[in-house]
Amino acid sequence: MSLMQRLEMRQGQALVMTPQLLQAIKLLQLSQLDLAAYVEAELERNPLLERVEGAGPDAAEPHESGAEPRESAAFEGADEAWSGTAELDPGRGEIETGFETRLDNVFPDDTPAPARETASGDMLSLTPAPYGSTGGSFDAEAPDFEATLTAETSLREHLASQLELATSDPVDRLIGGFLIDAVDEAGYIRESLDGVAERLGATLDRVAGILTLIQGFDPSGVGARDLAECLAIQLREKDRFDPAMQALVSRLDLVAKRDFAALRRLCGVDDEDLVEMLGEIRRLEPKPGRAFGASAVEVLIPDVFVRPAPDGSWLVELNSETLPRVLVNQSYYARVTRGAASDTDKAFLSDCLQTANWLTRSLEQRARTILKVATEIVRQQDGFFLHGVTHLRPLNLKTVAEAIGMHESTVSRVTSNKAIGTSRGTLEMKYFFTAAIPGAAGAAAHSSEAVRYRIKQLVDAETPDDVLSDDALVQKLRSEGVDIARRTVAKYRESLRIPSSIERRRERYAQGGTQGGSQGGAAALALR
Incomplete structure (x- = not known):
C-alpha cells in the first residue's frame, strides 16, 4: 500500500437544493396568511414586482399614454392571472383538468387627475387632498390607518385601573400591582x-x-386561587352563598361524577333544590379572564372549493380570492437598465428580475399542485361527499402520492395549513387522511373517523335501561364488520368527551327515572 498524492476526475450525481428550489418548497407549505405576508414582503423588496388589482380583460387603462405595454417575464412574456378547475366523475374515476388563462397586462392608472382653470386664472387639481394634509398642501403623507384604531384593554390594565381607584396607599398599590401581574389569562392567581x-x-x-x-x-x-374560590366569589356577590351552596361548591368532585344522591345528602336538599343549585353554578363563569385574554377567532378560509356538477361529477376549483397575483414589470426593467451607470446596479437589477420571474413561476406551480392533490383527495373520498362521514375511507399520503406521481413529502406540504370548502362545511385537508381499522372476517377496512362517528351514534341512541359499556360497544361494532379492540374504543370515547358507562347510566336514570327524572336530567345537562 503506497501513500501518494494524485489528481482524479470522477463523474457522479448529486441532488443540490438551490435557493430557488428551497423557495418553491417553502411557498408550497405556507398558509394563506403566511403566503400573503411573504408576497407583500417581496413586493416591498423587489422594484420589478407589481400587484395585480382586479385582473381582468377590461380592468384598467394602460399605465402611461403612449408608453409601450409592460410584459411579464414569468410565462413566455405575459402575466398569467389564471384560475384552475378540475372535473371529476366518481363513476368513471377519470379526471379532466383544464386551466383558463388570461394573457393581459393590467396596471393601475396612476396618471395625475386633469386640472381645470378657475375664474381667477389659477390651476385647480381635481385630485383630492390626502387625509391629514393642511393648508391645501399635497406633500403631507396620510397617517397610518392602524394608528387610528383603538387597542383592546388587557386584563392587567383593567385591574390596574381599578386598583388606582380602590386605594391610594403606595404600599398597597405595590402589593396589588404584584398580585395583578401574577393573574393568568384565565383570571386566577397561582402563586x-x-x-x-x-x-x-x-x-x-x-x-x-x-x-x-x-x-x-x-x-x-378574578383573583381566585382555584375553581371553588372563583365560584364562591361570584355566589357571594349574588347573595347566594348559603350553607347548602357552600357545601355543594366544596365538593365539585361529586358534581363532576354526577353523584346526585351524595350531593343531596351533603347539601340536605331535595331534587328540585339540587337542580336549581346546579343551574346557578352552570350560569357562573369558571374563567373570569376569558373575556380579556381570548384571542381573535380566525375564520378558516378554503383554498379549494368542491361542488357537484349537473352530470353527477365533482367540480374542484381553486379559491381565486386567496391567490396572490403579481407580475413582472419588464418595461420598467428595460428603462432602468438603460440608465444604470455601474456594474453593481446592473447586477442588482438582474438579480431582481431573476427573483421576480422565479416567484411568479413558484406561485403558479403551487396553485397547480394544490389543485392536483385536492382533486385526488376528492376522487378517493367521493363517498364522503355523497353520503357523509360514515362513508369516509382510510387514506394516507402514500396513496395520494402514488396516484398523482409525487413524493409523499410534497403531498404532506400541500395538505398542511390548507382547507377544502364543501357542502358539508370547510374542512382541513388533513381531515381526509385517517387511519385504517381492519374489518371483521376479511371485510374491507374502515376509517377511524367513521368508527369514531359510529361510536357517538350508538351512545346517543342509548336508553336508561340499556347503557352500553366499552365491551358492549366492541361487540356492536364487530357485528357491523369492524374489528376493534376495547382500549381503542375507550380512546375514541375519551376523545369525543363521552363519559364512562357508569356516569352515563346515572345521567340516563336521572333523565328517565322517577317523577323527578326530568329535573335530574336538567341537572345532568347543567354539568356538561
Missing part, C-alpha cells in the same frame, strides 16, 4: 401568598387583605 409576602417583605395579613380587595374587582371571580 402562594406566603411566597408573595416573603418576596415583598410584607406581612401575610396585608397581602391577604389586598388579595381580598382585588377579588372584589370586575370581572367577578
